[in-house]
Amino acid sequence: MAYGKSHGIKGGNLMSDRYEPHIIEKKWQTIWEEKRVFEVKKDINKKKYYLLEMFPYPSGKIHMGHVRNYSIGDVTARFLKMKGLNVLHPMGWDAFGMPAENAAIQHGTHPAKWTRENISYMKTQLKQMGLSYDWTREIATCTPDYYKWNQWFFLKMYEKRLAYKKESYVNWCPKCETVLANEQVIEGLCWRCDSTVEKRNLNQWFLKITAYAEELLTDLDKLNGWPERVVTMQRNWIGRSIGAEVDFPVEGSNERLKIFTTRPDTLFGTTFMSIAPENPMVEKLIEVRGLPLNASIRGKESEIRRFFEKIKKQDRSARTEALLEKEGVFTGSYCINPLTNTKIPIYIANFVLMEYGTGVVMAVPAHDQRDFEFAKKYNLPVKIVIQPPDIKLNEDTITEAYVDEGVLVNSGQFSGINNRDAMDAIVKHLEEKGIGKKSISYKLKDWGISRQRYWGCPIPIIYCDSCGIVPVPYEKLPVILPEDVKFTGAGSSPLAQSPEFIQTRCPRCGSNSAKRETDTMDTFVDSSWYFLKYTSPAGDTLPFDKDEAGYWMPVDQYIGGIEHAVLHLLYSRFFTKVIRDTGLTSIDEPFTNLLTQGMVIKDGAKMSKSKGNVVDPDDLINKYGADTARLFSLFAAPPEKDLEWSDEGVEGSYRFLNRVWRLAEESKSSGVEELKSKDITPSLLNSQTPQLNQEMNRTIKKVTEDIERFHFNTAIAALMEYLNFLYRYEDKKSELFTEAVGTLVILLSPFAPHISEELWQKMGNKELLANTLWPSYNEDALIKNEVILVIQINGKIRNRLNIPAGSSQKQAEDIAFKGEKIKEWLKDKKIKKVVYVPDKILNLVVE
RNA sequence: GCGAGAGUGGCGGAACUGGCAGACGCGCUGGACUUAGGAUCCAGUGGGCAACCCAUGGGGGUUCAACUCCCCCCUCUCGCACCA
Numbered sequence: 001m002a003y004g005k006s007h008g009i010k011g012g013n014l015m016s017d018r019y020e021p022h023i024i025e026k027k028w029q030t031i032w033e034e035k036r037v038f039e040v041k042k043d044i045n046k047k048k049y050y051l052l053e054m055f056p057y058p059s060g061k062i063h064m065g066h067v068r069n070y071s072i073g074d075v076t077a078r079f080l081k082m083k084g085l086n087v088l089h090p091m092g093w094d095a096f097g098m099p100a101e102n103a104a105i106q107h108g109t110h111p112a113k114w115t116r117e118n119i120s121y122m123k124t125q126l127k128q129m130g131l132s133y134d135w136t137r138e139i140a141t142c143t144p145d146y147y148k149w150n151q152w153f154f155l156k157m158y159e160k161r162l163a164y165k166k167e168s169y170v171n172w173c174p175k176c177e178t179v180l181a182n183e184q185v186i187e188g189l190c191w192r193c194d195s196t197v198e199k200r201n202l203n204q205w206f207l208k209i210t211a212y213a214e215e216l217l218t219d220l221d222k223l224n225g226w227p228e229r230v231v232t233m234q235r236n237w238i239g240r241s242i243g244a245e246v247d248f249p250v251e252g253s254n255e256r257l258k259i260f261t262t263r264p265d266t267l268f269g270t271t272f273m274s275i276a277p278e279n280p281m282v283e284k285l286i287e288v289r290g291l292p293l294n295a296s297i298r299g300k301e302s303e304i305r306r307f308f309e310k311i312k313k314q315d316r317s318a319r320t321e322a323l324l325e326k327e328g329v330f331t332g333s334y335c336i337n338p339l340t341n342t343k344i345p346i347y348i349a350n351f352v353l354m355e356y357g358t359g360v361v362m363a364v365p366a367h368d369q370r371d372f373e374f375a376k377k378y379n380l381p382v383k384i385v386i387q388p389p390d391i392k393l394n395e396d397t398i399t400e401a402y403v404d405e406g407v408l409v410n411s412g413q414f415s416g417i418n419n420r421d422a423m424d425a426i427v428k429h430l431e432e433k434g435i436g437k438k439s440i441s442y443k444l445k446d447w448g449i450s451r452q453r454y455w456g457c458p459i460p461i462i463y464c465d466s467c468g469i470v471p472v473p474y475e476k477l478p479v480i481l482p483e484d485v486k487f488t489g490a491g492s493s494p495l496a497q498s499p500e501f502i503q504t505r506c507p508r509c510g511s512n513s514a515k516r517e518t519d520t521m522d523t524f525v526d527s528s529w530y531f532l533k534y535t536s537p538a539g540d541t542l543p544f545d546k547d548e549a550g551y552w553m554p555v556d557q558y559i560g561g562i563e564h565a566v567l568h569l570l571y572s573r574f575f576t577k578v579i580r581d582t583g584l585t586s587i588d589e590p591f592t593n594l595l596t597q598g599m600v601i602k603d604g605a606k607m608s609k610s611k612g613n614v615v616d617p618d619d620l621i622n623k624y625g626a627d628t629a630r631l632f633s634l635f636a637a638p639p640e641k642d643l644e645w646s647d648e649g650v651e652g653s654y655r656f657l658n659r660v661w662r663l664a665e666e667s668k669s670s671g672v673e674e675l676k677s678k679d680i681t682p683s684l685l686n687s688q689t690p691q692l693n694q695e696m697n698r699t700i701k702k703v704t705e706d707i708e709r710f711h712f713n714t715a716i717a718a719l720m721e722y723l724n725f726l727y728r729y730e731d732k733k734s735e736l737f738t739e740a741v742g743t744l745v746i747l748l749s750p751f752a753p754h755i756s757e758e759l760w761q762k763m764g765n766k767e768l769l770a771n772t773l774w775p776s777y778n779e780d781a782l783i784k785n786e787v788i789l790v791i792q793i794n795g796k797i798r799n800r801l802n803i804p805a806g807s808s809q810k811q812a813e814d815i816a817f818k819g820e821k822i823k824e825w826l827k828d829k830k831i832k833k834v835v836y837v838p839d840k841i842l843n844l845v846v847e
Numbered sequence: 848g849c850g851a852g853a854g855u856g857g858c859g860g861a862a863c864u865g866g867c868a869g870a871c872g873c874g875c876u877g878g879a880c881u882u883a884g885g886a887u888c889c890a891g892u893g894g895g896c897a898a899c900c901c902a903u904g905g906g907g908g909u910u911c912a913a914c915u916c917c918c919c920c921c922u923c924u925c926g927c928a929c930c931a
Contacts, residue, residue, distance in 0.1 A: 229851055229926070236850085236927055243931080261931060274931085324929075351929045361931045370929050443930055565926085635872070636859060642924090644859060648873050656872085662887090705863090714861065717871035724871090727888090790867050795912045797867060835911045841866050845911045 019661035021625020024758040029130055031757075037770050038081075038089065038132045042551045046086035050552045051077045052531055052591075054560030054568075055092045058118035059099055062125045064600040064607060064633070064645070065561065067617050071630040072597055072639050072712070073559050074131045078750040079707045081132070082774035088552050090534040091126065091133040093119050095142035096523045101455040105489035111455040112483055115142055125617065129626045130753050132770070137537045141526035146533065147457040148478030149543035150525050153575070154460055155471050156582055162208045165469065169278055169354065170448065172200035178452040178493065179204075199278075204450040205459055205519065209574045213238055213442045215588075216573055225593030227640070230565045237566045239443025244427045246362070246436035248273065251334040251343060255284055260357030260441050264430070265422040268411040269364040269385035270337050271375065274328065274349035276359040277311045285333040285346055304329050304348065311350050326351055326374045338435045339412065339426075349374060357441050365401065366393070372401040385410050386419050447571065449522040454485060454494040456520030464506035464514040473507050479516070493518060527568055528575035531555050531590055542584065549585050558591040559639075565596070595710060598642035600633075607645070615645055627752035628654040634712040634751055657755055659723060660748065664759045667732055667741045693781050695725050696740050700777035703747045712751070719748055738763065746775055791816050792843040793825050809836040816842050 032038065042048075053073040056066055077089040093115075100111035119140060126133070139146055157163035170179045173195050179202065209216075217238045220231050243262035250257060257273060275282060286304065307329045328349035337344055351370055352361050365375035366384045375382055382395050386406040393402055408414050414422050414429075430436030450459070458479040460472035472479055482501050485494035495501055496518040506514035529543070535552040536545035569591070576590040599606050602613040620629045632653040637643040699722040706715035722744060731737060742763055749756035749769050760769040784805050789812055791799040799821045803812055813834065816822055822844075829846040836842050 232851065233926060239927095239930065241930075259931080263931080326929080351931095353930070356930045358931095363931090368929095368931070370931080373929090441930080562925085638860085641853095641860095646859065646873070649859070652872050658887095709863090711861095713859095714871080717861075720871055788867080792866090792912075795866095795910095800867075833911060835866090837866055837912095841912080843866085843911050 017665055019658050019755065021627060021657075021754070025128070025130060025626050025754040028754045028757045029127055031768070032130075032132075032770060033127075033135075035768065037768060039134045039136055040086055040088055042548055043086050044551065047084075048088065048552055049080050049085040049557075050088045050531075050555045051080070051557050052090070052534075052555045052559070054558070054564065055094050055527070055530065056122065057094045057097055057099070058115055058122055060118050060121070062122055062617050064615050064617060066126075067129065067620075067629055068600055068633040068639075068643060069559060069561070069597055070126065070129065070131050071633045072595070072710075074129075074630070074753075075634060075707060075712055075750040076557060076559075076710075077132050078753060078770065079774065081770070082746075082750070082772060084773065088137075088534070089133055090137040090139075091131070091135070092137075092139035092530060092534070093122075093141065094523065094527050094530075095119065095140040096147075096456045096520075096526055098453065098455070101453060101487070104455075104487040108487070110483065110487075112142070115140075115455075125621075128621055129617075129630065132753075137534050139530060139533055139537050141457075141523070141530065142455075144478045144480055145540065146530075147481075147526065149529075149533070150457045150521060151460040151472070151477050151479060152474065152543060153529065153579070154521070154525075155474060155477075157207060157578060158461075158471050160578075160581075162211060162578060163205060164208065165203055165205050167201055167203050168206075168448065169199045170202050170204065172198045172202070174198060179450065201278075202450075204448050205461075205517075206446040206448050207525075207574075209447045209571075210442060210444055212574055212577050213240070213444050215577060216444075216570065219573070219588055222589055223591075223594070226591075227594060227596055230562070230569065230594060230596060233565045234570055237444060237570065241441050243439055243441065244430060244436050245358070245439040246338065246430060248335040248338060248360075248362070250285065250346075251336055253284075253333075255281070257281065257335055257346070257360045258358045259360045259362045260439060261362055262441075263364065263367065263423075264426045264436075265408065265414075265419040266364040266367045266385055267337070267339050267362065267426060268408075268414070269366050269383045270340075270344060270362040271365060271381045271383050272344050272363045273335055273346040274352045274361045274363050274371070274374065275331070275346060276352040276354040277308055277348050277350070278354040279352075279359040281360070282331065282348060285331040304331070307348065324351065326370060326377060328374060328378065330378075338430075338433070345380070347374070347378070355445055356443060366395070366398070367401050367403055369401040369403065383410065447522075447524075447574075449525055450519040451522055452493045452496070452518075453520055454481075454487070456523060457481070457526065458495070459517045459519055459521055461517040462504055462506060462514050463517065464509060464511055466511060467506055467508040467514075470506055470508050470514070476507065481520075493520075495520070524568060524571050528571045529579065531558075531572070532579070532585070543579075544584070546584055553585060554587050554589060555591045557593045557595065559595045559597060561599075562596040569594070595639060597639045598637065600645060601642050602645040613645075620650065624650060624654045625754070627657055627755050631657065631716065631752050635716045636713070638713050639710050656720060656723070657752060659727070660744065661755065661759070663723065663726055663732075664741055664745065664762065667738045690785075692729060692736065692740055694784070695722060696743050697777040697781035699747065700743065700775050701782065704774070704777070707750065716751060719744065719751075722747075743775060745769070746772060787839040789816070789839070790841045791819070791822055792841060793822075794845055795843060798822060798825050805839055807838070809834070809838075809842075812836060812838075812842050816844075 051073060053069050056062065073089070077087050081087045095115050100115050103109050103114045104111045141147060154163055172179060217235065217240055220235055223231055241262050243260055244264040246259050246261065246264070246267065247256040248259060257275070259273070261267070275285070307327070326349065328347040331346045331348060333346045334343045335346055336342070349361075352359065363371040363374065364385070365371040365380065365382045367386055372382070374380070382398070384393050384395055384398075384402070385408055386402060387393060387409050388402060388404060388406040406419055408417050408419055408422050411422070414426060417425065427436065427438050431438070458481055460477060460479045462470045462472060464470050482498060485498045485501070487494055491497060502515050502518060504514050504516050505512055532544045532549055532553065536548040539545045572590050576585070576587065579585055580587060601607070602615065605611050605613060607614045617629065628650060632650045633643065635653060636646065636649055699718055702718040703715045706712065706718065726737075726740060726744065729737065742760075745756045745759045745763070746769065749760075753770065757769045786802050787805045789801050789803045789807075790797055791801060799816070799819050801815055801819060803815050807815070826844070826846065831844055831846055833845040834842070835845070
């Protein structure tokens with residue numbers, strides 16, 4: 001190890017002057033905590049800044065992704081604090097979730113205990129990193145003080161009909177007996193037990209995020225501080241499309257099939273209908289034909305049933321795979337095209353999704369590729385209703401659907417109109433006849449929050465035989481998650497097997513036979529408003545204090561992984577808008593600026609246990625200290641890009657800190673009593689050591705501007721350059737040099753706070769560096785007397801000359817032409833043109 | 848397939864509105880100090896043996912000047928992907 005032996009210092013009594021990260025890091029962490037340096041209060045006289053990093057799930061220990069995420073945040077927080085802002089920088093725990101429950105099933109540890117212990121350990125780790133959190137604001141979502149307000153929000157939404165219960169098809173693992181989120185289904189199998197996941201129709205609680213679809217979409221335009229691709233992902237996820245809804249009467253019945261289409265102009269070309277297998281209308285359609293589905297299984301009906309079962313087993317990702325072969329089965333029923341009055345068959349088709357539109361599609365094979373393929377497979381007619389401008393399509397010869405623009409044909413009164421104009425015209429016609437209307441459809445679905453799991457927030461609902469669904473009254477909140485339950489891993493969730501929990505009194509009629517809802521909430525609910533709770537964690541009359549939130553919100557800078565681009569970031573936006581509409585806040589959007597940091601990569605792959613390429617932050621901190629860990633994770637790559645891990649690179653960062661240490665040790669012995677960072681007097685410096693002064697100011701400027709735009713890697717590079725300059729500087733014993741080193745220490749402090757704080761103290765400063773103001777630079781000091789002028793001939797560099805700064809073109813030319821090299825190059829040449837960029841370039845264009 | 852982003856030394860990466868390509872770090876080479884050096888310090892380090900030329904995925908173009916702007920192509924990453 002690098003510090004295993006003395007650095008050329010002989011004898012043992014100078015050992016204390018070595019850079020020993022562990023001793024000083026512990027020392028300063030204790031001091032910061034004792035002096036409450038990072039605790040903040042609302043102060044309307046100070047400009048606030050709310051800096052937030054995504055809080056971690058307490059899985060056991062922190063990983064390198066956390067180190068990176070929190071280092072990025074900490075640089076920013078410390079920098080802005082030193083700039084004089086009132087910086088709120090909190091941390092907490094996304095503490096509900098499946099892994100805790102798995103631990104309970106596998107090792108018999110109670111999820112609460114497991115989670116508490118993990119939080120305790122990870123908190124120690126975060127403290128070891130020297131992060132500038134206001135720990136008095138720490139929250140854990142698994143505490144009743146916190147999740148009570150999840151339930152409160154749920155009740156508010158229930159009142160506003162934004163929380164509702166409905167039946168829907170969900171991913172169901174028969175072995176775990178629980179619902180799985182789409183992302184927990186891997187190639188059709190359960191992520192935990194590899195069972196084949198089924199679709200099951202279940203009664204579940206939903207939050208009506210679609211009620212805010214339009215605002216969530218339009219407000220994306222306000223998010224100028226977000227990466228464009230995150231905005232795009234959310235826009236795609238919301239997936240707004242404009243079209244029309246049209247009713248198709250079912251032949252021989254009073255039923256109607258309502259379809260949604262973005263192409264009302266092709267309505268005349270509809271030659272059959274496609275319906276989703278899950279669509280409740282399917283049963284009725286078969287009844288229309290006189291064959292109820294629950295009758296004996298034979299003939300045509302069993303064919304439908306088999307098809308049905310096959311489709312249900314396909315998970316959604318397979319269903320929506322574009323390469324999936326189109327399959328279907330005829331229901332036996334027909335409906336009537338309301339515009340042409342022709343009879344068209346109704347098919348069940350695997351590619352039609354119940355969740356989108358109305359779950360029924362009008363099929364226009366001539367102008368939709370899917371419908372075309374389906375029609376070819378089942379020999380259904382193709383009817384062309386749009387002719388392109390250049391060629392003429394023929395129904396018998398076309399090999400693919402024509403989806404572009406053209407003129408309508410075979411479309412009754414609309415024939416001859418351009419299809420774009422026909423869209424509006426046909427919709428208007430439908431509305432007049434009362435068989436359709438303009439409609440907007442979204443891909444965004446309501447948010448299913450029911451989880452058949454224990455370790456989550458109970459949904460505050462009671463079921464009463466006589467009163468039905470009864471919300472738990474506000475004054476009875478929180479519905480406490482009971483701890484004395486059994487974890488068998490089999491059967492339904494522990495809550496559903498706990499009679500003490502289930503059995504309750506109906507709040508409305510007082511009946512003793514009422515039952516509690518045993519599903520818990522998706523943990524994304526917890527994280528959808530935690531940023532608001534940080535503003536007033538202790539309050540218990542409302543979810544959070546209006547004034548505090550009014551001062552601190554919105555979050556000025558949010559930092560986290562791209563994996564939450566849609567889910568967490570969309571849910572939080574939704575919650576913020578709902579909360580605004582309850583009157584608790586006035587903000588529309590929670591996060592003004594978003595930074596999505598890249599992954600930490602090793603050997604070309606994301607760090608993971610299965611790949612065996614994990615670097616444990618504990619090892620790193622034990623070996624080099626937190627400052628090195630922080631520095632490397634900031635230096636190796638810009639924040640938003642992936643970071644390739646390099647053990648040698650870590651050594652380099654460690655080496656740099658040692659060099660800083662040694663330089664400070666050397667200059668310290670000059671005997672300067674105290675430094676005052678703001679007392680740098682340019683005139684004095686200028687007269688004595690202009691270059692030192694210039695470098696110092698140049699570095700202040702560079703580091704400041706780079707931190708402001710999150711270019712931490714180049715900021716650190718500038719510090720390294722500055723250090724190299726100081727090393728080469730001869731007069732290391734002067735007072736001015738000590739000041740220059742002091743500046744280095746200040747500028748380094750957001751990145752490597754412990755070593756900086758220690759050196760700052762060693763230099764004789766009484767005030768904590770963390771509380772010191774960030775230095776400003778002197779513009780005058782940046783002005784150079786001499787600049788290097790590059791002389792080009794025909795754009796190629798032929799010489800470099802020192803010339804006085806601000807020279808005119810004439811002066812520059814005079815100097816340039818005197819140079820022997822240039823004379824040689826210009827021999828026998830005629831100058832056609834001269835381009836002069838002051839203080840930079842003189843380009844001579846010759847024949 | 849659609850959309851977005853990226854392609855620069857042996858490696859990670861610099862280069863703000865076109866103006867010295869390769870900052871800084873790693874690695875490598877040589878030297879110093881050393882019993883020793885995997886510590887530290889100094890020097891060097893894109894390629895072609897030098898003057899000079901060639902180099903920012905490839906090919907064109909604009910310009911006095913292009914990593915940067917325009918057109919075509921290739922590769923990679925990410926997102927979306929039967930959404931009616």
